Amino acid sequence: MEQFFQQLTNGLAVGGIYALIALGYTMVYGVMKLINFAHGDLFTWGGYLGLTLLTSFLLQDRLGVLAGVGVLALMVMGLVGLMGVLLERAAYRPLREAPRLSAVVSALGASIFLQNALMLLYGAQFQVYPDGILPQGSVDVFGLRIPVVRILVLLASLVMMAVLYLFVQKTKIGTAIRAAAIDQGAARLMGIDVNRVVSIVFLIGPALGGSAGLLVGLYYGQVNFTMGWVYGMKAFTAAILGGIGNIPGAMVGGLLLGVVEALGAAYLSIAWKDAIAFCVLILILIVRPTGLLGERVAEKV
Amino acid sequence: MPEPILEIRDLRVKYGNVEALHGVDLAVHPGEIVTILGANGAGKSTTLRAISGLLQPSAGEIRFEGRPAHTVPAHERVRLGIAQSPEGRRVFGTLTVRENLLLGAFTRKDKPGIADSLAFVYRLFPVLQQRRDQLAGTLSGGEQQMLAIGRALMARPRVLLLDEPSLGLAPLLVKAIFHAIREVNQTTGLTVLLVEQNARAALKLAHRGYVMEVGRIVLHDSAQALAADPKVQSAYLGGRK
């Protein structure tokens, strides 16, 4: 039982990270009907920028841990969000009228570019986060010793998801994003500037993905320039699991995948950990291609 | 005659390499209800899409309140005062009725004015108020049409473009919707450009009409004169050929 709950909470923390990345895939897909294959690399950039900002500003020493890491997260989100906006301008907008495959090729190109830029800037080795940024030790939750880091990572992702959900559901811009995802032409007839919606989506999605990169650095203590591939793949699976284009779906899909993976690794075999996500992906595509909450039929690409 | 509020000159629109409009001219004056009649594929929807900015003309001019409008991006034409209820309604199915209506007022900032417009639309179509928290996709066809029109009215437009509001609706519903259009026109003076295949109903409602055939205007006159025209009767009013 102890092991089960340890794995469950661990799975939720990792799943929260998957969910944050998955939101970027799903929001961009919702409005553009395009998979941003460079999204995993923006996530990685979040991990690296987080490390650089952490060691150059030492905000956690100046402002205290929570405020320091909070400000750090906002800086990372701002920068990676900006990268997302620029990426869309440079790699996708010129191809808006081009055949779908052109945008996919452009996305893959952008992914390779972003990944290699990191390698050139930082080198190919793992980059290690300094020890003890977040409080070490564990706390007692219903008789269970849970690492504080795990709780903080889970809380952080939950808070960001809640804020996003409220933004999308309750604000005027959020409603415009939902409308543009349903019918761009009709949205334009409402006076919605769809280009602006696209920019906003490419700001928010990568910002959330970037924050996930930072959380990975804080949770595992290290980042690598290729990590965007595996995390991207898993988050993409989570987005499909929840129903691509569906925002609550990405949240649920991410958390669920994290838990399934953690429990699978614990009870089946740790060697299978990464394969589990792929099995889940294949299974959904066979059994329920629309995902758990999706109503739209999954399209090609 | 006052200056036209909306004027189209020699409008040409292409889909790819195929020209769908071969030089359309029409004018709508403030307070008028003008209808465009024509068979399927004549180019009526293409005309309205060009007026709203969803399609770029390859030649010609669209002038709104005396100023060129064809260079203005689609989303800003709503702010100018052009709103459209498109063919097939295109309501946002997974949004609520109220959310749909408020999106119609997307370009507006005047909160009290928006609340007034919402009350106005609810008075015009009480069923929308009853269903305001329902997802638009769950409405019947007639209710969705009312929602599409109400949503366009929420922009408080100077010209309302309606693309086949009677499409697929039972006669009683068509009557109710056309009655509502007349009421808005008479009480607020709203200018309406109405595209219809239901020529009989459209000519009863409109002051003037244009007849379109394969991308050209072939006839225009007062609604009365058009209804009495033998060619119109035989082609569009169910007369024997």
Ligand SMILES: Nc1ncnc2c1ncn2[C@@H]1O[C@H](COP(=O)(O)OP(=O)(O)O)[C@@H](O)[C@H]1O
């Ligand atoms: N999206 C499109 N792509 C290519 N051709 C189109 C498209 N929409 C309409 N057309 C063509 O343009 C012409 C006018 O169509 P349309 O404006 O929809 O006619 P109407 O509304 O009068 O029925 C038709 O020949 C139609 O086939």
Ligand SMILES: [Mg+2]
């Ligand atoms: Mg049409």
